[in-house]
Amino acid sequence: MIVEESQTVTLVGAGSATKAEIDRCLALGPTLVAADGGAAHCLAADHLPTAVIGDMDSLPADMRAHIPADRVHPVGEQDSTDFDKALRNISAALVLGVGFTGARLDHQLACYNVLVRQPWQRCILLSDTDIAFLAPPRLQLSLQAGTRVSLFPLGLVEGVSDGLKWPIGGLTFTPDGRIGTSNEALGDIDVTVTGPKMLVILPQAELENVAAALSAQPGGWPAP
Incomplete structure (x- = not known):
C-alpha cells in the first residue's frame, strides 16, 4: 500500500x-x-x-x-x-x-x-448534488422522513429493507431490469443486500451522516 x-x-x-x-x-x-x-x-x-x-x-x-x-x-x-x-x-x-x-x-x-x-x-x-457509495452487507442510517434514497444495481442483487417507503424485499434488481431509484426514507432505514452490487445514492447533505455511519458499522465485504 x-x-x-x-x-x-x-x-x-x-x-x-x-x-x-x-x-x-x-x-x-x-x-x-x-x-x-x-x-x-x-x-x-x-x-x-x-x-x-x-x-x-x-x-x-x-x-x-x-x-x-x-x-x-x-x-x-x-x-x-x-x-x-x-x-x-x-x-x-x-x-x-x-x-x-x-x-x-x-x-x-x-x-x-x-x-x-x-x-x-x-x-x-x-x-x-449527491453522494454515491456501494451498499455494505447491512446499512443502517438515521434519516429524516422524505429523504431521497436511490438504489441502483450494478449487477444482480436482492435485499430486504426497513424504513423505506417502498420496501425492497422479494425484488430482484439488475442494471437492465428492476432498479430502485427515487425511493424515500420514512425515518431511520435498515437495508441488507445479498452481494456487493448495489449503489446507494443520497443527497450530498448526507455526507457527514453517512461517513459517520460507515466508519462505525462493523462488517463489510471481504477483501480477496
Whole structure:
C-alpha cells in the first residue's frame, strides 16, 4: 500500500471539484491523496497532497514541480483508471472521493465500476448534488422522513429493507431490469443486500451522516 491510515482519507480526482468540497472532505478525512491530475485541484485549494497516485498523464509539469518527488507515485499500466490505481493503493477505514464526477460521464461510470470491483474499500463519492457509495452487507442510517434514497444495481442483487417507503424485499434488481431509484426514507432505514452490487445514492447533505455511519458499522465485504 502507498497510503495506510487507520482513519478516513480524502481522495481528489481531476473531475469537478471545488475548494469548498475538498475542505469539507478534509474536515472528515485530513489525509489528502490525489489521483493524478487531481493534484492540481489540491494545489489550487492551497493543500499539498500526502501522495499523488496514477499514470501521471494528466498532471501538468508545472504543477508536478510543486510536489516533492517522494510524494509522487507513478503507476504506469494503462488497463485501469487513475481512480482504480489510487483506491487499490490506499488502506483506510473510509475513503472520501471528490473530483470523480461532473467532467465526463464515462469517467464517472468507470468510478462506479471500480466501487463494485473493489467492494472491500469503503468509499463515498461526492458530487455537487449527491453522494454515491456501494451498499455494505447491512446499512443502517438515521434519516429524516422524505429523504431521497436511490438504489441502483450494478449487477444482480436482492435485499430486504426497513424504513423505506417502498420496501425492497422479494425484488430482484439488475442494471437492465428492476432498479430502485427515487425511493424515500420514512425515518431511520435498515437495508441488507445479498452481494456487493448495489449503489446507494443520497443527497450530498448526507455526507457527514453517512461517513459517520460507515466508519462505525462493523462488517463489510471481504477483501480477496
